[in-house]
Amino acid sequence: MKTKFLAASALTATAALVLAGCGGGAPDSGSDSTARNSADAPVTLTVWAWEPTLTPVVSAFEEKYPNIKVDLQNVGGSADTYTKIDNVLAAGQGLPDIVQLEYHALAQYALSGELSDLTEMGAADLKEQYTPGTWNSVTIADSGKIFALPMDSGPMAMFYNKTIFDKAGIDSPPATWQEYYEAAKKIRALGDDYYILSDNGAAGTATSWMWLAGAKPFRIEGDQLVINLEDEGVITYAEFWQKLLDEDLVNTTIAGWSDDWFRGLSDGTIATLVTGAWMPANLIGSAPEASGDFRVALSPVPNAGEAVNAENGGSCLALLAKSDKQEAAYKFLEFMSVGEGAQIRVDNGNFPSTKAILEDEEFLSHTDEYFGGQEYNRVLAQAAADVIPGWSYLPFQPYANTIYGDRVAGALNGSITLKDALNAWQTDLETYAKQNGFMQ
Template identity: 45%
Template sequence: MRLSSKARLVPVALVTAAALVACTSTGGGGGSAGSEGDGGNAKLTVWSWDGTVELAVPGFEEANPGTTVDVVNVGSSSDLYQSLDNAIQAGTGVPDLVMFEYFAVPYFAIPGKLTDLTTLGAGDLEDDFLPAAWNNVKLGEGVYALPSDYGPAAMFWNSATFAQAGITEAPATWDDYYEAAKKIRALGPDHYIAQDTGDLFFLLSLIWQAGGRPFTVDGTSVKIDFSEPATKKAVDFWQKMLDEDLLNTKVTAWSDDWNRTLNDGSLATQNMGGWLTSTLPERAPDAAGDFRVALMPQWEAGQTVGAENGGSSFGIPEAAQNKQAAYDFLEYFTHGEGLQPRVDAGAFVPSAKVLDDAAFREVPNEYFGGQATGAVLAEASKAAAVGWQYPPFFEWARSIYGDLASPLYTSGQGSLAAVLETWKQRCIAYGNEQGFEVS
């Protein structure tokens, strides 16, 4: 699950890598108020911005008499990370379970702020989750969170607009996408195949799918490289789209103008996470029946390679006092009987058993013209390539990217490659200032 950029207001304050290496848990000073340890009367506090987690609480409490679960929304993801850091440093008020975007797991896991869930039995669950999702929560031999929701990168395309351009099928390759972009652009001055005002997560998913791995992390050692051939291929392609005026660089995602262009069909595709299936109908109700979902276009015909665009997990702080009870609830709503109520409410989960279930794959979606969107998104999820890593200071890194990219999108100054190079140098300097070994 990814939040809109408007929800990411405050980058988390990072401590130095020396402190990361040296620090351990704050001991028993954390835990929720009134905690009674892992006995039969545990009182669990869960920090989450995912409203579907609450739906698993009644069943869990019924199955575990005496245990109560309080799910608290502490704000945006950035707010949550900051609050957790503050609680850990203060040694009080640490919750029992915390939601993390996948890229945030290393920041808390590397210094020992998260419990290694293999000590509680999580290692036995690996085969039940998508490989790419599991990769996101595993560092070395440890597992520091369980995947809870997922954003397989997919293409949402307006079949009516494509038909006006004489195209009846979704672009199968990025070359096809480029040719379609030119035909759609010819429909009128406001028609574009896509918009982009500096979407970092889309660009990274494009690089991810192409085989680029610009971030390499080994403990506190980090390498950043945007010059590798696969990364350069993805960046050069999107630069070509910008150079030839095939992208709308005026309309920002999540804005009223974005809703309008999706509604009237002048914006023909949106490359985002599969979670867009749940929000697109409310943002573009006039386009009901026109949109379809497809896999990301491929770099080579006949391939089926995907990437991620968002997703979240839950971990147990090392300072939590109710670890076993917290893990029991975590397993319940990410893997056990508490999973289905969340799926029924619209959660997109990286569970192999859910994605293989006919009840998920074969249900027609009226908004998408009766298409069985679940089957497409299940395939996109399984196609996500493994091996991707984020640097442990990515929360800070993403907070500065927009300002660096803005001149390119507002006035055509520079290039994507130059933006990434500047971003890399800023990240290297910042990471080394924090005590990491970044090159």
Template identity: 25%
Template sequence: MKVRRNKTVLTGSLLGAMAIVATGCGTSSGNSSSQSAPSTGAGAASLKTVDGLPLPQYTGKATLTWWAWVPNAQKEVDIFEKYYPNIKVHLVDAGAGTTEYQKFSTVIQAGSGVPDVVMLEFDVMPEYIATGALQDISPWVSQLKNRFTPWTWNQVSVGSRVYGIPEDTGPIGLFYQSSLFNKYHLKVPTTWNQFAQEALEFHKLDPSQYFSYFSNNDGQWMFGLLWQAGCIPFQGSGNNWKVDIDSPKAVQVFSLWQKLIKEGAVQSIAAGSPEWQKNINAGLYATAIGSAWYDSEILVPYDHNLATHKWRAAFIPEWTPGDTMDGDWGGSVQAVTKASKYPEAAAIFAAFVNAAPAELAHDVAPAKDGGGGLFPAATAGFDIPSFKQPNPALDNQPANVDIFEKESPRVNTKFQWSPWSSYVFNELQTEIGKAFAGKETVQQALANVQQAVVSYARSQGYNVTT
């Protein structure tokens, strides 16, 4: 996978920049487009088959700028240009995650320097859709909807309008050290109650280690836990939203983690910190809650004792036995900007690099071997031979096939991100930190987040119900 950013408390400058864009951009940004998208849906473009994909005929010439942090992204450009020699793509690494978003918000506000295609994560899509920064590309890509895992298309759509092409996803699973489980005769938990029981038992058997860790600096990861539990914190579109952050289920989720942290069975720690890196390498955690890309982005870079620890992947524990609902942590999109002079060409590029078989073969290949290291949103990627191979980082378990290909369609399709993710993450991290430090209850912490988010959203001009 790509290098992920931890959703630490964002700087005031970034939140301010996004707020300025939201209030100042309206429904357009940057240069005016010379190819405005028709308001009609699929069928507005004449299609041809390109590497198995039905894509628009495009005979003109275009030069696009693409902001992305995908490993080995130039290879994606090279493949695309073989099929579309009339469309040239200039790749720019504007930084990953927050670094890129700050630059993107700045150029949108400035009205110049806006890329044609920009890589965004699912959780910030509503923010940029609300600002009018992104182009509706449905006239050119609606026919591709069924080629993607259904919930991912929901993340890039508002009604019939489509604002980007899903690239990759992060269905959540349980990673565990089979060496420790064998040593202490532990069972891989299938429910969260079992997870808690195993955690307490493990800590009694070996007080020097933790059963797992809680990423206290990653609001996106925390929301992945809520997603998997069936929570629906946000519902709506446009200016009308319902906010339900402090639901009983959300209280239940964080209360479980609070109890395990208080008992010493789980460590609350900033993921990515030097201490955390040291602990991963030392095998201090018997388990970890991670995405399909966890092995390539966390274990391979930070655990240099994989042969000893023998990590494997399992299905995420269930809150209710038999309810196989999952959530997502991470995942990204290639979105076309409203400022692009060539939105049709940009839409073709975004679709091709994320769904064409020639691209998918590259995308799912390990980054260390020159590939993208992605868990693809396009379901055809599941059929690529390299996707199905045993994973040496997971004791040669073919985890993509055994676990994550099955978890992917279980991701709750009703979950939505709000237009205020950056603000929400900051508030959640702060308040949950207070609760875990014993300064307030979990219920009070979530109520505080609820109140703060509702007030913030209303201050930004949104109609909010609770």
């Protein structure tokens, strides 16, 4: 996806950017529209979002605010949504008021001045209601600007098939990477089709495991964007993953979210999934045959005794700066994120970003027979508390993610090492950054 930043200003803006959040412009102050400055006038908000739990939120919001109607449009998944946003921004017409963005994509639109700074609307007062990881993902630490409100969070956890673990003689979920490696060998010994996990070259998987290893490959030094895929944590990840690849302990042929992938999770030939805490509803809905087999554990960590974790996924709602319905739109964001809508979304399978719900005993004690009656939200809440602070995304992370798979394809088929693949990715990212004004 081609970014649309002006090279002359991008470097300066990037220097102020905490990449885990975003940067960018404020609302256009030239409009004197009544709808822009008041939520009391009848308005209709256009919202582009793919998250299904927003549907009941809209109904509850319209009941509470009868003057505000919400036209919720699913224009496709995240990639399709970003493409459509780019197209309407370029055309200057057909713009929605509110858009759903993954956390890693937020900086791209904030930096180009397309998003409203919610600080002016009182968003800063909400800080203590969120987990640190989600709040960091929507803010700029240096300036205090806030460019979205969290929808959910994705602290990593290990979803594992206990039935397959028992069959392989694995008595307890692996707590360290070394234990995970040993478990992988036992799973592989069950038969030709059995693997502990799959990896078809997903950037989100790679960056989450890097984060788990304490890596900080993307950062600002002075006024420069630095891309360093030889960071110590990146090397720790690469060496561990290389060992799994070398010993054929990873299924590299099945693409995530494909029918084959869910089939593997259903029959146990893919025995674990280390991913975001939003995964339970997906497993229950798309791998129903595994009901009763799965359990949830904390992510395995590089070193024994560490209480560390990373995020994988998660998204937010942002308000476009060119919308003439700012106040009404912010009311919807707040209702969705920390108002009644937050509980509605959790009740429909969303994983919360707010401390209040994560600490609520009813939430923590929830069970489901799919996970053998385990109170798995207690594990996921701990996973959220363990997230390592300080991770930064690139200000063009969606583009970086789209090229990752091609760069690591050779490592997955054994023709090159993963370190060489990551070096090639870095070269391409630096070239792109220089062409678009993010690096000199």
